Amino acid sequence: MKITALEGQKISELSMIEVAHALLEQNGKEMQFSEIIRAIQDYLEKSDDEIKASISRFYTEINTDGSFIPLGNNIWALRSWYAIDEIDEEVIALDEIEDEEEEKPAKKRKKVNAFGIEDEIDPEDEEGAKETTEEDMSYDTQAEDEDKDDVAAYDAELAEVELDNVDEEVDIDVEDDEDDSEDTDED
Known part of the structure; x- marks a missing residue:
């Protein structure tokens, strides 16, 4: 196979x-990715193993290189062939051709309640629901129960403590506060 643009290199x-x-x-014209790979393999005279080893890197490069454009179904072309306005139309045209070939009946979409409150099925509401045992509880549930027990014990201890000298007044020395503020202003 000859590629005239690469002659002499x-x-x-x-x-x-x-x-x-x-x-x-x-x-x-556009080409399938597999055809491009076969032509490259023939031109560069690479073995199957060499191509297999470099195909993922090549696919990444062809995707990131700005001069190539994927047209869908693994068909590739040069971006320079298409005006910016035509690019979307070309992809749409290929999608329409695919749709005509496949002609599968469309699935009916079911309306879904966004909040899901009314349609929600709770397995615990069913008659045959089993009782939750301690073995069924997850670690988080057990930890929450232990936390509640700890809080209840702490509250009970606080209730038992008698506050001494509740009526005693506390004197605040205003002069000391003023002296402190003067010291900070001088810094």
């Missing part, structure tokens, strides 16, 4: 992206 120095770009440019 060393085959060993060419990247797969360069070959793919020149290949699409020479063919002048």
